[in-house]
Every structure is written in C-alpha cells, then in structure tokens.
Amino acid sequence: MSMSYYEEETQVKAYDSKLMKRLMSYAKKYWAFFAAAILLLVAVTVIDLLKPYFIKIAIDDYLNGYQKPMITYEASSGVEGVEFEGRIYKRVESVPEEIPEDRVFFIDYVDNIPYLVNGIVEPEMMGSATVAEISEESRQYQLHYGDSIILEARRLDRNEVKIFRSKDLNAMKTIGIIFILAIIAGFLFNFLQTYILNYVGQTIIFNIRQEIFSHIQKMPIAFFDKNPVGRLVTRVTNDTETLNDMYTNVLVSLLKDFCILVGVIIIMFSMNMVLALIIIGAIPVVVLVTVFFRKNARKAYRRIRVALARINTVLSENISGMRVIQIFDRQKEKLEEFKKTNKEYYKATMGEVVVSGVFRPLIELISSATIAALLWFGGIRVLDGTLQFGVLFAFVDYVGQFFHPINDMAEKYNILQAAMASSERIFGILDTPGEPDEGSIEMDKDRIKGDIEFKNVWFAYNDDEWVLKDVSFKVPAGKTLAIVGATGAGKTSIINLLNRFYEIRKGQILMDGIDIRQIKKKSLRENVGMVLQDVFLFSGTVMENIRLSEDRISDEEVKKASAYVNADGFIQGLPNGYDEEVKERGATFSAGQRQLLAFARALAFDPSILILDEATANIDTETELLIQDALAKLTRNRTTIVIAHRLSTIQHADNIIVLHKGRIREMGNHQELLAKRGMYYNLYKLQYEGNRA
Template identity: 40%
Template sequence: MSDDKQTPTAASNGQAPATVKATERPTTGRAFGPPGGIPGDKSMNFGPSAKRLLRRLRPHRTQVLGVILLAVASVGLSVLGPKILGKATDIIFAGAIGKGLPANLSKEQVIEQARASGNGRFADLLQGIDLIPGVGIDFDALRNVLLLVLGLYAGAFFLSWMQGYILNGVVQRTVFELRSEVEDKLNRLPLSYFDGAPRGELLSRVTNDIDNISTSLQQTLSQLLTSLLTVIGVVTMMFVVSPLLALIALVTIPISMVITAAIAKRSQARFVAQWRHTGALNGQIEEAFTGHELVKVFGRQKEIEASFAEKNDELYQAAFGAQFISGLIMPLMMFIGNLNYVVIAVVGGLRVASGTMSLGDVQAFIQYSRQFTQPLTQVASMANLLQSGVASAERVFEVLDAKEQVPDDATPAEVTEARGRVEFEHVAFSYDPEKPLITDLSLVAEPGQTVAIVGPTGAGKTTLVNLIMRFYELNAGRITLDGVDITELTRHDLRSRIGMVLQDTWLFGGTIRDNIMYGNLNATEEDMLAAAKATYVDRFVHSLPDGYDTVIDEEGSNVSAGEKQLLTIARAFLADPQLLILDEATSSVDTRTEVLVQRAMAALRSDRTSFVIAHRLSTIRDADLILVMENGSIVEQGNHQQLLTANGAYARLYNAQFAGAVVDIDEEAAALPTPAAAPAARP
C-alpha cells in the first residue's frame, strides 16, 4: 500500500480517490461536524431553511401563480357547496313540516294559532322556516339545488386535479435542478472537503435527503396551500352564516396553534438527529461492505455487527422520538375538533328551535366546522413530513454552502511551447496550519526526465504530485509548467496534459475496451490495441471468454488485482499525456510482470516528463533524478549511483531493502520471453 495521501487522477485516465493517510490528513474542520457523522447538538433553524427551500420555486413563478389561482377557484367552489346544500335541507324540512299544516291557513295564521295554544317554541320554529302550509317538498327546486351542488363539486375536483398536475411538474423540475446543482457543486469543491466527509454520509445527503425533499414538497405544498385557502374561505362563510357560531369555532385556532408549535419545537431536533444518524449508518454500512474481505480475514464480523447494531439503535431512537412526538399532533387536533363539533351542534340546535337560524344553515355550519378543523388536522398531520423535509433541505444546503475551490482565471494563460518542464519555486504547503508539511521546496524537472520520489511514510511524496495536479492550493511559492504558473491555467487544461496511475485501481462497470478507451475517447481501435499490447494487457485479455468485450463489474471482481493495475496503466498509455505521474503503479503485479511493465514504462516515459513514486527502489534505479524526501523536505537528490556513493538517506533505504544480491532489472527482462500469442480461452 502506498503510504501517502491519494487523490483522484486527471480526467485522462479517470482514476478514483483512495484513502487519506492519517499522517497527512487535516485533523480539524470536518465538513459535517463531529467525526463519523454523529449528530451534533445544534438544532436546525427551521424558518430560514424552509424559506430558502421555497425560494427555489422562483424560476417557476408563472406555474406557481397558476397553481395558486386554481387552488383559489377550487376551494371557492368547495366552500360554496355546504351553504347551497343547506338550502336543499331547508326545502326538504319546509316540505315535511308544511305538508302537515292546514292548507286553508297562511303561515302567519298557523304561527298565531300555535302561540294562542301555548306552543310558543313551535311557533318560533315555524317563524324561521320558509314554507307554505299544506304544500309538501318542492322536488323541482330540490333537483335544481342538487344539480348546482353537483356541478360545484365537479368543478372543484377538476380544478384541484389541474392544480396537482401543474404542481407535480414544478416540484419535480425543482428537485431536478437541485440535484444538478449539487452535482455541479461537488465538482467545484476542493479535495480537502472530501477528506473530511465520510463517503456514506455524503452519499446520504445527495440521494436520501434530496429524495426526502422531493417527497415532502410533493405531499405538503399542495395540501398546505389548499388547507390555508380552505380555512380562509370557510371562516368567511361561517361569519356569513352565523357570527356567533363562527366566534365559538375560532376559539380552537389559538389552542391548535399553541399545541402544534409546542410539539413541533420538541420534535424538530429529533428529525435533524434522525437524518444525521441515517447518514452515519450509511457511512458505516458502506465502509463495512467495501472492506468485507478484510472484515472476514481478521474475523471482525461481530465487531461490525455490534457497531451496526449501535448505530441502528441510535437511528431507531431518533426516528421513533421524532415520529411519536410529531404524531401526537393529529389525535390532539381531532379531539379539539370533536369538542368544537359538539358545542356547535348544541348551540345551533338551540338557535333553530328559537327560530333565529334555519336547519339548513345549522347543517351548513356543521359542515363548515368539519371543513374548518379538517385542514388544521391535515396540516398538523403533515408537520412531521414537513419538518423532515426541511431538515433534509438544511443538510443539502450545507453542501451547497461549502467553500469552493479557487475558480479558474477568467483570462487563463496558455502553454505556448509544450515541453514538459516543471519547476517548484519555494513551495510551502500544509494540510493543517498547525502542522507544516512542506516549508521551502524548490526543484526542477527538465523535459523528458524521469524524476523518482522516495522516502519514508508520510514524507510528502504523494503530496508533491498532488500539488502538480493542483488538487490543493499552495500556501506560498509557485509551480510552473513550461514557464507558466499552473494557477494561471484552467484546471482542465492543466490536467489534460497529465496522466496519472495510482496504486489503488478504479474500473467502472463496462467492457475492458471501454475501460481502456476512457483514457482517450477519441482514440481508434488500433490505438487501443497498441496501448494494450504495450502494457501486456493483451496477454491476459485473450484468455477471457469475450476478450476485450468482457464486461467488468464495478468492483472488478472478475479480474485479478494485477490485471486491474495493468488496465489502468493501459488507460494512461492511451491518454498519451505530456506529464506522467506513477504512484506505486506496479505494486499489484507480480515480479515477472513488473519487469515487463517497467520496460513498457520506459517506452511510455520517453520524450515526456515523468514523476514516479516508489517504495521498491529497484524500479527507479534508472531514473534521471531521484528525490529523497523526509518530513516534507528534499534531503537528497541525484541519480542512483551518486546517491549510493553519498552514503546518506537513500543509501540507508536501499540497503534496508537489498541486504542480499540484487538482480538487475535489465538482465531479468532480457531473460524473460517476449509476449506470446493469445493463450487458449479460460474454461
């Protein structure tokens, strides 16, 4: 394993990031708070985060305005329904009472007779009913009223459907834009951000949290808008029908608001904790399954299971607390609504008996009271979903608000003469300001030179080449490529000139041909085959059932570690870069194959500047310049023979590796056979 921090390669070969060494990793300023993704004590700020989430709908303000207008029209038709339906009740009630009265008397005469006979309550009841004595139910009028109500509700349904259809498009486009923005943001973040970000936690933010935002917006926006308009419309109609009963019903609003606010305040922190624990659990699962082979080798299944059980229990406790507390809102709201219903029914019945209200108005008011409490109950029941969505939004906003890498120069420079000369001029760099790594480093790599970098673990070898790739910004000094400061070049221009092969290989799901062609998508089939033959990939490919069309899974489990390494080397060959960086590039291949690859590397390095990080010093004996690093400084430099003669740090490293005889690479290579024809296919 390489001892230094590893990073993604240039776009030319698509290598993946590897684990950061503890000796070089920053120890402060984690991107996501406490180590391991454990939830912090700070609760999210609900209001500003919710407003920020809603502001993302601004680009679709026209559609949002249409949704609001449709909702107003739909709710308006809905709230008119009970009032008109109350007229149908009045028609039926008047017909039922009027049919039993004498037909030869007027309504006023019937009322006078009732009072004269001591039946004043019945007289008051008749006073409030529009009837004709002796005439039953007017079915024509009843039919017209019912048809009108049916038309109102049908219109309300259609408008509501249109509102939902448009809103669905708005929400999905908004989430689509949010995903795209997060993806673009990740590409603009510096490598130091990912150093402090647990992979599973970051994946949880860009997948689970965004999906949760989508669900929350979809299920809450329409309902909240409809509920708010319904409350306004219903309250208006309630005052039209009976101001007294309306005041009684409105008493429930402050009670409901106090209860909802109190419960929401207690549950909000638990929702934040729920999603933080979800991210921590994802990180633990991703880590365990990525290294499942090592887990089994060292017999750590029980420890992994115990760690999973602990984090799973933390997630359970947070999720249970959040859902249980927020779930109390709905039953409490229903209880308040039922009390309100009972009071309205009693007071309304008394007013009908006194003749101050019609039965239809009481029926309409009872419907309105249900319509009034229903949206409040719905909003309360959505409180947990809304809080969960806003909690997820805040976690996504933390990614979007992260400090980005220094942008490219608006008027970038260009390398006029590409030769491959790299110069470090008094470079200083550290991952942690409290722990200096490279303080004052100067060196020159001439065009076509092979520069080998050796040294003990944590000396800063990989950091040196990462600075050339501009994965990190310098604290002081500068690095030039052919006389141009690399900070004056665009990152794409700089990295397109560099090919990099890391110790930790990365292959994507696809054919072997696709993985090699990733180094240069414009290369021809002949170029790909030439690169494969030069790196001895061609030798083992023909032993596979489908040759270059063999599909490799994402883990590369159907090829060996050495074969994966050869594929990444072939990818770099095909990229044909101006600068070549090899970080322990042959560490996964066997000794005999390494000798062949070293010969291929020599051909690849011809006419281009190369930086080679190596632990096996036999692989860099022919380097033009060998840099020996300790604690971020170059303590020795020269060729192999010069450094041995100096009997310093390099000689100590060399002698520690080669206590016995050393077989010369060239002699061993000469003794090996040339690549044979394609062997028979594997069984």
Template identity: 40%
Template sequence: MSTPTATRRPMAGGPVGRGFPGMQGPVSKADDFKTSAKRLVSRMRPERVSLVLVVVLGVISVGFSVAGPKILGHATDIIFDGIIARYRGLPGAGIDFAALGSVLRWVLALYLISSIFGWLQGRLLNTVVQRVVFELREDVEAKLHRLPLRYFDGQPRGELLSRVTNDIDNISTTLQQTLSQLLISGLTVIGVLAMMFSISPLLALIALAVIPISVVITGQIGKRSQKLFVAQWKHTGALNAHIEESFTGHQLVKVFGRQKESEAEFRSRNEELYTASSGAQFVSGLIMPAMMFLSNLSYVIIAVVGGLRITGGSMTLGEVTAFIQYSRQFTQPLTQVASMANLMQSGVASAERVFELLDAEEQEPDPADATLPATRRGRVEFEGVSFSYRAEQPLIEDLSLVAEPGQTVAIVGPTGAGKTTLVNLILRFYELDAGRITLDGVDITALKREDLRSQVGMVLQDTWLFGGTIRDNIAYGKPGATEEEIVAAAQATYVDRFVRTLPDGYDTVIDEEASNVSAGEKQLLTIARAFLASPSLLILDEATSSVDTRTESLVQHAMAALRSSRTSFVIAHRLSTIRDADLILVMESGRIVEQGNHEHLLEQRGAYHRLYSAQFAAPVE
C-alpha cells in the same frame, strides 16, 4: 459511461494517497427551521407563473367546494319546512321534491367542477415540485465538482451519499405531500370563514377561538421535534457510512474476524437512529390528538349555541347544519396541517443538510485570463513550496526542485513522507500555503485546471475502473480514440494478451466491483488508459505494485517507451523499479533529504542507502 466503480477506495478521512492524517468531520450547523424553510421555498421562484396558476386553480376548486354546504342547508330547510307543514295539517303541505331535486343537482355540479379543478391543480403542482427537485439535484451535482479535495477528505462516503440521495428524496416527498395540502387548507380556511361569517358572526368568532390555541400547541411541539428530526437524518448518514465501509471491505472484515465488532457498531448506530426517529415521531405525533381534541370541543360548543339560536328563532335549522359542516371543514384543514408537521420538520431538516453541502467552501475559481505555455515540453519547477493538510501540522516546507523535460524523477521515502502529496500539488488537487509551481514556465494557478490536467497522465496504486467494457475503460483516457489506437495502447502495455483470452474480448463488461479481472489486470488497464492519453507529463504512483515480476518487467519496458519524450514523476517503494531514473528524490517528513541518481545516492550511504539495504540485504540471524 456509467458511474465510476472503485476497485479499492481510500479510507474516509484521509487525502488521496495513503497514510495521511484524517481531516475534520462535517460541520454541524445550528438548527434553523424558519431560515431553511424560507430558502427551500425561495427555490420555487423560477416557477412563480406556474405557481400563480396553481393558486388560481385552487381558488376555483375550493370556491365551488365551500359553496356546497350552504346550498345543502337550503335542501335541509326544504325538507324541514315540508315536514313541519304536513305536521300542522296545512292543505297541500309536503316536501317540494322539485325544488329539492334542483338544489341537489346544483350541489352535485359544484362538487364535480371542484374535483376537476382540484385534479388539475394537484397535477400542475406536482410537475412544479419535480422540476424544483430536478434543479436541486443538478445544483448539488455541479457543487460536488466545484468542491476541493479537502472537503471529500473530511466526509465519510456514506454520509455524503445520504445527503445527495436520501435527503433530496425526502425533500421531494415533503414538497409533494405538503405543498398541495397547505395551499388547499389555507384557501379552505379563508373560504369557510367567509361563509361562516355570512351565516352567523357569533358562531364564527367561537370557531376562530381555536386558531391561536392551535398555533401555540403546534409551535411548542414543533420546536422540540425539529432537533430530533435533524438528529434522525444525521444518524441516518452515519449509519449509511458504516454500512458502506463494512460491506465494501467485507472480505477484510471476515479475514480479521471483526464481524462482531462491525455488528456491535452497527447496533450502536442503529440504536441511535432508532432513538432519534422514535423520539421525533412521538413528539410530532402529539399534535394530531391535541388538534382533534380542540376540534371536537369547538364542535360541541357550536352545536349547543346553534341549538339555542334555533329555539330563539334567530337561525334556521338549515343554517345551523350548514354552519356545523363549515365548522368541521374549518378545523379539518388545521388538523391536516398539524398532522403534516412531522413530515414538514423532517423535510426541512433534510433541506438544511443539503444547503449545508451547497454552502460548503468551493475551490478557488480558474483565472479569467488563463494562459497556456508557449510550448508543451513538460518542465516542472517547485519554488519554495510549503503545504500542510492542517495548519498546526506542517508537512512540506520550503521545497524547491526542477524536473527537466524528458527526465524521469523518482520519489522515494517512508510512508507519510509526502510523496503522493507532492504530485497532488502538481495537479492542483490542493492549494499551496506558500511558494509556487510552474509548468513550462507558467504558474499552474494561472492555468485552468482542465488545461493543466489535460497535460498530465496519472496511474495510481489504487486502481479505479468504470462500470463498462474494457474498451470503454481504455478509451476513457482519450475521448474519440479509434479502435486502432485503443488496441495499440493495449498491446504496448501488455493488456491485449489477457483481453484476447476473454470470451468477449474488448467488449467484456467490467462488473460493479470489477471482480471479473484480477488486481494486476486492473492496474494494466489503468496504465493502458494513461498510455492512450499520451500526456506531456506522466505521474506513476506505485503503478506496478499489483503485477507479477514478469509482467512488471514487461510493463517497465512499456513505461520506458511512454516516458521517452515526456517528464515523469515515479513514486515507488520497490527501489528496483527506479534504478534507471534520471533523478531520485528521497523524502522524509515532507523534505527532500537527498537527491541524485541511483549510483550517486548509494555512494553517499545515507537515507537512500538505508532504504535500499533494507530491501535487498540478506536476512541476519
């Protein structure tokens, strides 16, 4: 089954359902480059054997590479000595081409071996990085399934998708491009320093003077750029959230003529992203010119001092030329590491955002000694239940009710009264503030969530279908269902009649936006899915709101058959659909203000009577 496709999604910031207060946005953590970088590197510990091999290959590659300039210095001495000897007119003087050829062959062999080991090291390191990123993606996916619904209520979808996709991709790019370079640069610095000290300790000390200056410059610039990179990825998530909302609901945007407002908000968010991105790149980009200046300054000083030592006879020309090459090799890794500072800052900023997701508070774990009801009858009891989305704004307070097995309990009331919240609590989408809910005498907190929800079938007003065939969407309610069971469920819920008119029948593929079936047909498919599951407890949240009157009548008969042997909770605004309910609960502001059957509540002439009259009374001039 492919990824789920929402045919209509709740607005970001509200719980599953409709009309509830939004939750707070994502938590903003203080920028901490050092801690986040350490944590990112610590995720590579399971690959330490491979990393040791990577280091060994890198040492061999760099070792052969750094030996080359010193051997080339001997070639320079051979040429120089031959030219000087001929200039002095010594008999048989000239360049010893046999010795020169031998030296050059050695250098060629060294560089070839260095390249082979460098290729092996890079290939192995890339494999390690991909495994680390693979495991990070798996950890994020598993984390998403452990997060409570409250977390998703407070996260714009585009922002969450940006963390799961863009930020992890950026981490992958950063690790691939920086780890190998950092390793090779570090080993090169060590190897080159050893060769430089073996040639001339004085010149080596001059070259070393660049390091502390480089560290200070890189550190000062890095501190300023890190905050800008964090802001860059934060604004990227906000921009993605706006684009996702605008283009998911682009029909509504056009209907209400809000294109200009949408474009204005896009320009505003895009401007914020541009400002943060350009600022981050500019600040971090200052490192490279500064390092190049220090490198050239060091080169000039070494060349001057080296020339003086040649004239004094303390060094040969070959040694000075070799040392100058080493000085270039010494500053080049420092310059490369500095040039990667912006990439490292960006990658660590993304890691910080991903770790923030991984550190989010999880839902309470299932009990280790979970129990199951002795019998599955579908008796539900609320005992002094209190719940609120936000502590300062109570919603449900001290609510008690009993739904007997086989009863149909209808829940009515104005928008925001807590109707959908009530059924979400049965499914443990949210945890109670006080009281308890029992299913067949067992506290639902003593059940595993999987066991609890396997006993419940739910049909929402907001229809959710998957990208796949109609058969797949119906069979989702019961894995392993036979073709006969799928067709029987479709016939019972009047899905079969419109599926037969489609060219591919049950093999018709629901497209990405489920736009090739009508809103009513989508809702019938979700009802068929619940019918096939045959649960002991059924929840219908405005399940027939998108079907026409005739189809609604047919579905009501199907729902009556489906409800005959199980407890049902029916949330409805159209009171005509719940007249036959065994018990009708009228909710206002999270409290049950009336309860009884249809006739009894009309006789009381209270809240239910007002709702009923508002729907069915004739218009008054």
C-alpha cells in the same frame, strides 16, 4: 464548515427569513407556474367548500322543500308554480301578512300518508297531527294539530305528490349533475395543480443538485480531506429531496389551508352565526395544543436528526470495515456498540411518535367534541323547527374541513423545519469558496515539451508542519524521474503540488520554464496524466471508463491504446468486450486488469507528462510482465515521474531521488546510487535479500 457534523445537526433554526429568501430565489423564475397552481388551488378550494353547501341546498330546499308553505293563485294569473286542479301553487319561504290563510297550503305526512293541508302551522308541529275523516269519496279530511288547531286537508295519491314535487325532482337532478361535474372538475384541477407543483419542484431540485455537484467539482482536494463522502452524498440527495417537499407541499398548500379556514368561517357565519361561534370557540384550545406540539416536535425532530446521523455513521464504518471485524472476531463487540447507537435512535423516534401521537388524536378529540356540541345544540333546534336539517348537516361537514388544515399546518411545520435544516447545510457547501485559480496562461498540449523543475520548494498541509523542505530537482523533457522513500517522506505531496491540488508555501515549480501558478489549472491538468496504485473505475462500460466522456477520443483510439498497453487481450475475453458493464469500482477485475485499464486511459488522453503513483504495487504475478511491457511503452518519449516502493521497477529511470522526512537525501541513477552505498543501497539490499529469501 468548521462546526462538527453533530453540532451542525443541532444548531438549526425552525425558520430563517434569509434562508427562505434565498430558497425563493430558485423559485422566482417559475412564478408563472406557481401562479397557475395557486389559481387551480383556489378553484379546488372553492369546489371543496361548495360541496357541503350543495348538500345543504338539496336537503333544505328540495328534499324537505315540501314542508314550506304554498300560496294559491288563479290558473290565469300567470304566476309560475305547480298547477293542480285548476289552480297554481307557488312555494314560498314565508307567507306575507296580507295573504289570507285560505290561500295558504302545505304538504304534511301523517303515518306516511301525504296530505295537502290548507292553513299554517309551526314547523315543529308537522307530522304530529291526528286524522279525522270527512269524506272518503272526495278524500277530504281534518288534521288536528294539538287541541286547538284543526285544518282542512286532502289526501294525495302518489301521482299527485309527483306533481307537487316535480320541480324538486328536476332540481335534485340538476344538483346531482352539478355535484358530479364539480367532483370531476375538482379532480382535474387537483391533478393539474399537483402535476405543476411537482414539475416545478423537481425542476428546482434538479437545478439545485446540478449547482451543488458542479460546485463540489470546483472544490480543492483539501475540502474532501475534511468532509466525508457520505456527508456530501447526503447533501446532494437527501437534503435536496427535503427541499422538494417544501416547494411542493408547503408553499402553495399553506395558502390552500389558509383559504379553506377563511372560506369555512365565512360560509358558516353566513349560514348560522350561533353555530359558527361554537366552532370558533374551539380555536383557543387548538392554538394552545399547536404551540405545545410545535415546541416539543422541534426538540424531538432534532434528537432524531442527531441520532440518525450517528446510526448512519456507525453503519457505514462497520459495513466498510466488515473484513477487519471478522478477521479479529469482533462481531459481538461491534454489535453491542451498534445496539447502543440503535437504542438512542429508537428512543428519539419513540419520543417523536409520542408527541405526534398526542397531537393528532388531541386535535381529533377537539374536532369530535365540537361536532358533539353542534349535534346537541343544533339537533334541539332542528327538532323545534328553528334550524333546518341541511344547515346542521353542512356544519358537521365544515367542522372536518375546519380542523383538517390545522392538522395539515402542523405537518407543514415539520417539513418547513426540515427544509430549513437542509438548506442551511446545502448553502454551507455552496458558500464554501471553490478552488482558487489565479493562472492566466493556456498550455497547448501539442507544443508543451514537458520540462519540470522544482526550485527550493517548501510545503505544509497544516501551518508550519513542513512536509517538503527546500526540495529542488529537474526532469528534462522525455526523461523519467523516480522518487523513493519511506511512507510519509513527501513523495505524494510532490505529485499533488505538480497538479496544483495544493499550493506551495515557498519556492517555485516550473513547467517549460513557466511558474505553474501562472498556468490555468484546467490547462495544466490536461497536460498531466496520472496512474494511481488504487485505480478508480466508474459505473458504466469498459469503453466509457477509458474514454471518461471525452468525445474527442474515438472508439478506435480507445482500442488502439488498449492494445498498445496489453489491455486488449483480457478486454476482448469479456462477454461483452468493450461494452462490458463495470461493477462497483471494478470489483470483478483483478488488480492487474484494473491497472492495465488505467494505463489505457492515460495513453488515450495522451498527456505530455505522466505520473505513476505506486502504479506497479500489488500486481499479481500473472500480469506483471504485461504491466512492465505496458510501462515501457507508456513512458517512451514522455516526461515521467514514478513513485515506487519496488526498486526493481525503476532501475532504468534516468534519475532517482531518495526522499527522507521531506528532504532530498540522495539523487542519481540506479548504478550511481548503489555505488554510494547510502539509503538507496540499503533499501535495494533489503528488497533484494527479501526477494531471494
């Protein structure tokens, strides 16, 4: 986690096999769901591929089927076909050489009038005959195809045409029903496949989010000193959602795109090799365009990620610091700064728009050019009768299905690249070691006395920049120790070490005579309660904020603790009492009310050792007496360490330590320290004179 945020955003591989293998480990346990989704996907793909083929069959075999030749048989022959005027007419694809021409018939339309024609003509000549009447009464005619072909024909009425086309009508009904059923089945299969994939994807992301949050909770406090909250929130939300897109839109969909491409190619070659080669000829051009897009899209994508990170940072800082901006009237200057960052993001986004805006229309252009080539080449052959119209129609449809996966794959590439970037950042957190704990001793809250001793403690946050230097003191069980000193003297560091948020460099900290490094951190912290100056309230109710999801604390105990520290009065005055919803960080409560809630929380957990870190600072006058009374009750018969600037609140402490630049300069009770006329005396005098003024 040593690289900077922006470096992290720009050093992302487009594809990393190790990362992908690790991502697949989360999906491994759901292989049965993925297998079901793949089967459904194959079914959907087959249905999609068969739709144009159904239409081709309907056009060539049935709509235009009347153009195919028919061979006549005796009615008693038992041959299956259409019975007309005592003979059986059987439709065939081609006429065998041994069949005489007088047994061959076909239906032709001349000026929209149907004729049953005896003989054979080339397909391109059909519909072009001129009619010569032989007998109006018997409806016998001659059809002249050019100058050399004259065939006998019989004009058909509407009912007679229906006889010849009865099987066509039945077949069209069957194809229509099959087509509708295929559409319904495709819809159901597609819905099930989408639902299964999203169910699995959301379940995997749920598990990953749980793992990240659980791991973050195990991180040492130093980790949060170096990693902004916004970045960690992004990892748990935005980055995991990007992975969801990969699990639901890439893994299986890529297989579908591949199946469609292969299926389209196979079907096209099986129908007409020449037309298939025309479409295949477009592939090299598509490959070149895709390679160009991939390289430029990757650069554009990274520029957007960097610019987005910067704009989020600027927005977060400026919104959080809006009070300062307005106080110093820096709106115009900050707007200019934001304008600059916003412009960078705008340019990066427009760069990506240009790349995508060129790629997609270019693929569409290639697709349209391929269709134009098909229509030109295939249309000529339809007109000269060497190609069936249904085949050409199917090819035009398959062109769209051929180019759609190519477009889709480019989109999947973007998703895959985003997933690689997000997974790298997520695993960067998961691979960061959690807070170490070498302790093995469990401290029983009911039996702990609360004796605390610091023995020659040295501590530094960074290398040898010592914050505490050879600090030694004792706090007997049930007594109160106060620590005073200037900002940066090391007061809060003592509290951090006592909770093992950081580990000491030299010396020992003992609790009931046991080195706290031998005590399990969870057990240690269960025995230590803290009330901070900046009280943190969570979203939820007042009751939930005091209990903090501890089931062992009943509602009655919460109310009893609140009443004991004087918080019950204002809580009961809320519209919903203990069920009142707490706004963001308790924004609707005064500083004093938040402090009283913190006291109630500490008392409800009933710790053996209580730490008050500037807990009495910034208290409004109206609730100061309530706070003082609550403090007196809260510290009674409990080992207490108080960090305070207001010396008036610690005059009754059993012992007071004056810290200066990491060392203990003075120690004693209030009267003893005043008598020494040292640092404590000077601090007290300054505050006393300030209050009197």
